[in-house]
Amino acid sequence: MERLSHEQLRSHRWYGTESLRSFSHRARTRQLGLSAEEHMGRPVIGILNTWSELNPCHIHLRERAQDVKRGVWQAGGYPVELPVMSLSETFQKPTTMLYRNLLAMETEEVLRSYPVDAAVLMGGCDKTTPALIMGAISMDLPAIYVPCGPMIPGGFRGEVLGSGSDMWRYWADKQAGLVGDAVMAGVEEGIARSPGHCMTMGTASTMTSVAEVLGLTLPGAAAIPAVASAHNRMAAASGRRAVEIAWEDLRPSAILGAAAYADAVTTVLALGGSTNAVIHLVAMARRSGVELTLDDFDEASRRVPVLADLRPSGAYVMEDFYLAGGLPGLLGRISDLLHLDRPTVTGLSLRETLAEAAVYDDKVIRTREDPLSAEGGLAVLRGNLAPAGAVIKHVAADPRLLKHTGPAVVFDGHRDLMRRLNDEDLPITADSVLVLRGAGPRGGPGMPEHGMLPIPERLLKAGVRDMLRISDARMSGTSYGACVLHVAPESHVGGPLALVRDGDPITLDVEARTLTLGVPDEELDRRRAEWRAPETVYRRGYGTLYDEHILQADEGCDFDFLTGSGGAPEPDTE
Ligand code: FES
Numbered sequence: 001m002e003r004l005s006h007e008q009l010r011s012h013r014w015y016g017t018e019s020l021r022s023f024s025h026r027a028r029t030r031q032l033g034l035s036a037e038e039h040m041g042r043p044v045i046g047i048l049n050t051w052s053e054l055n056p057c058h059i060h061l062r063e064r065a066q067d068v069k070r071g072v073w074q075a076g077g078y079p080v081e082l083p084v085m086s087l088s089e090t091f092q093k094p095t096t097m098l099y100r101n102l103l104a105m106e107t108e109e110v111l112r113s114y115p116v117d118a119a120v121l122m123g124g125c126d127k128t129t130p131a132l133i134m135g136a137i138s139m140d141l142p143a144i145y146v147p148c149g150p151m152i153p154g155g156f157r158g159e160v161l162g163s164g165s166d167m168w169r170y171w172a173d174k175q176a177g178l179v180g181d182a183v184m185a186g187v188e189e190g191i192a193r194s195p196g197h198c199m200t201m202g203t204a205s206t207m208t209s210v211a212e213v214l215g216l217t218l219p220g221a222a223a224i225p226a227v228a229s230a231h232n233r234m235a236a237a238s239g240r241r242a243v244e245i246a247w248e249d250l251r252p253s254a255i256l257g258a259a260a261y262a263d264a265v266t267t268v269l270a271l272g273g274s275t276n277a278v279i280h281l282v283a284m285a286r287r288s289g290v291e292l293t294l295d296d297f298d299e300a301s302r303r304v305p306v307l308a309d310l311r312p313s314g315a316y317v318m319e320d321f322y323l324a325g326g327l328p329g330l331l332g333r334i335s336d337l338l339h340l341d342r343p344t345v346t347g348l349s350l351r352e353t354l355a356e357a358a359v360y361d362d363k364v365i366r367t368r369e370d371p372l373s374a375e376g377g378l379a380v381l382r383g384n385l386a387p388a389g390a391v392i393k394h395v396a397a398d399p400r401l402l403k404h405t406g407p408a409v410v411f412d413g414h415r416d417l418m419r420r421l422n423d424e425d426l427p428i429t430a431d432s433v434l435v436l437r438g439a440g441p442r443g444g445p446g447m448p449e450h451g452m453l454p455i456p457e458r459l460l461k462a463g464v465r466d467m468l469r470i471s472d473a474r475m476s477g478t479s480y481g482a483c484v485l486h487v488a489p490e491s492h493v494g495g496p497l498a499l500v501r502d503g504d505p506i507t508l509d510v511e512a513r514t515l516t517l518g519v520p521d522e523e524l525d526r527r528r529a530e531w532r533a534p535e536t537v538y539r540r541g542y543g544t545l546y547d548e549h550i551l552q553a554d555e556g557c558d559f560d561f562l563t564g565s566g567g568a569p570e571p572d573t574e
């Protein structure tokens, strides 16, 4: 492995030259309390920390950064912690997805504008992982990901609770009058019992697993519980490795080729992972200059079995997965479907990182002979209602609805839905198809997680727990049900969803991968001619930038001007 000399380090331009600027940077480092021998000639390791007091998933990252720093010092680097925006899935409104690209931009520009030689990216809550990685790809400095780790299992009265999934289940039971306030108070206290991201196979666990299989973390990092001592050790080891990748100049572009993304798709499907991964992976791949489309997911979905028996599709939670062997265990079981000879951030090939992989519990990580589902959990649908595609996680849906025709009940935006859903006069049965539009990337705005439309109370009371639902929204990775998501193009830009009227027959056929609006073309043309584009929500600020540049779901919802990598000027440091 070739190593850079210290004069070749990027930070040398800030600290080591004969210029007035370098003098000033050294003087200001004395101001920071460091003497020359503590940092001169060492690689600067930027620790991008998404810690915040309104992000319970990342609340331990302030301390965990100290473990990373310990590792960086041990290996002869100079650690600097750089706070960046925290995307808190629970608290941030209208949706963190509105801000994924903002954090990606911030990541790229922080790395570009400061004297950083390699980056440690600390995150885990949902959009944080793709955002940090997208920024790192575009800046293309050596980078290693430190996933914040899942929470310990939730618990209440002897029952394991999983984030999201069990909240919605209990909430539905409460709406149906089956449980009271005392039970709900117990669930409130028991469902999120420690720092860390959601411990189901939601978006967070899916995307940290993606980071791991792409080769951007230390092996096994994604499943380590946030509060386990192993997590401190992984953080320190990642700090040590960050110093090495700075010397080796091992950049994301050397790791993230088409094979890495193909393996990420395979892994998401074997995990029964979140539908959000489709959008994020497409966006990440486009940053890497790799073409990844919805069809790649559908094709893989037909041959990759779901082996992880994790909620919401299965029974277990992330600590079980960790103890059962974690992601290396799962990857070992699908190694024939992976590209094993590609590089990873460890300096080893994927094959070498899996040398010790083993599964310790076949109930949690199923065997190939006994999968949770023989086919992958995602299907990509097309048809006159979704010309550019839509997605359904059918493994988490009531099988009765996977081939279904019913009359549409249409809602224009989430407010309309909440206002009218429980209206006594709303003509709706268990066979109706709930349609939510105006919830896409631009219409939402931010493509909120409204895609698991609630079931009307009177149907809940009658025992209905799943209905066919269609929207241009996303849904939480911890959600479940027959929810067709990411319909593209969205209604806000005139996609066919905008033309649906109450009572129109809609047909879903998962096996045929079709989503069809049973209205003749001439009638749709007539409706299209009458259609008027809704007003944009934003008049100024970031929202305007977002509205003008956001791509549709099938293109990954990146900003059109952020696609790709490189080409931005390095700052003049003289
Ligand atoms: Fe942070 Fe679920 S709320 S991962």
Ligand code: MG
Binding pocket: 089, 126, 202, 203, 204, 476, 477, 478
């Ligand atoms: Mg989520």
